[in-house]
Amino acid sequence: MKKVIIFIGPPGSGKGTQSKLIAAKFGYGHISTGDLLRQLQREPTLADDESEALENMKKGQLVPDWLIYRLAFRASEDYLKKGPGVVFDGAIRNVAQAEKYQEFFNEQSLLDQVVVLEVALPDEVSFKRLAWRRICKQCGAIIPLYVDGAEQKVCPTCGGEMMIRHDDQEEIVHKRIKEQGNAAIKPVREFYAQLHLLRTIDGLKTVQQVEKDIENVIISLT
Numbered sequence: 001m002k003k004v005i006i007f008i009g010p011p012g013s014g015k016g017t018q019s020k021l022i023a024a025k026f027g028y029g030h031i032s033t034g035d036l037l038r039q040l041q042r043e044p045t046l047a048d049d050e051s052e053a054l055e056n057m058k059k060g061q062l063v064p065d066w067l068i069y070r071l072a073f074r075a076s077e078d079y080l081k082k083g084p085g086v087v088f089d090g091a092i093r094n095v096a097q098a099e100k101y102q103e104f105f106n107e108q109s110l111l112d113q114v115v116v117l118e119v120a121l122p123d124e125v126s127f128k129r130l131a132w133r134r135i136c137k138q139c140g141a142i143i144p145l146y147v148d149g150a151e152q153k154v155c156p157t158c159g160g161e162m163m164i165r166h167d168d169q170e171e172i173v174h175k176r177i178k179e180q181g182n183a184a185i186k187p188v189r190e191f192y193a194q195l196h197l198l199r200t201i202d203g204l205k206t207v208q209q210v211e212k213d214i215e216n217v218i219i220s221l222t
């Protein structure tokens, strides 16, 4: 199996859901730049440039690249020292970032250890999923509001209270899909396709089916 598994895909494609499952299954570290940014947001004191950068996230825009590198590279080095590998969740959203990560993997002698999994989903489906996404306040699980037509009232894993993420409000979701949806991702997927690192997974299937498809791909790669 490759040591570096990178998930790309439009917002709501299931990158977060699947990368957590895969990291837990194989004992890999899980780096979600979205989670790292939300964690940073909760810090009591922030540098001015960090506060400014986090404003972008609240508006549904990408944060500046330097902040992503600062957070993700440090976390990745820590995980690689301790465990078998790392799963990157939504950590690469433009070509400049993709190039910079390749430089970083080169410095770490990991260039031949990279696979990129695109979870593909039409933008129309993204909208519904994000507007109906809830997060458990207690354990951080990602929960769809409706399962088989029934509304979920508490976290099915720990019984915790569910909350709606600030950037999952309808008008912000529209903006995120416009700015981070399939049109925005196209150059990134082309970059990785040219390097023969890209594998595409159909994100329209059920969570369990998508997980199985991903497992089959990563187990087949040496």
Ligand code: B4P
Binding pocket: 009, 010, 011, 012, 013, 014, 015, 016, 017, 018, 032, 033, 034, 035, 037, 056, 057, 058, 060, 061, 062, 063, 064, 065, 068, 089, 090, 091, 092, 093, 097, 129, 130, 132, 133, 134, 142, 143, 144, 145, 167, 176, 180, 203, 204, 205, 206, 207, 208, 210
């Ligand atoms: P993230 O936290 O990464 O969020 P996301 O892209 O919206 O969601 P994801 O695709 O992970 O969907 P999920 O599994 O939750 O990013 C948040 C923000 O951080 C960005 O908008 C940006 O501002 C900033 N940011 C992060 N990284 C950055 C970077 N590299 N550069 C610049 N800025 C960056 O799934 C969504 C819903 O669908 C859930 O309800 C889930 O249960 C459901 N679902 C999942 N799979 C399903 C399936 N197969 N079938 C049915 N439902 C499914």
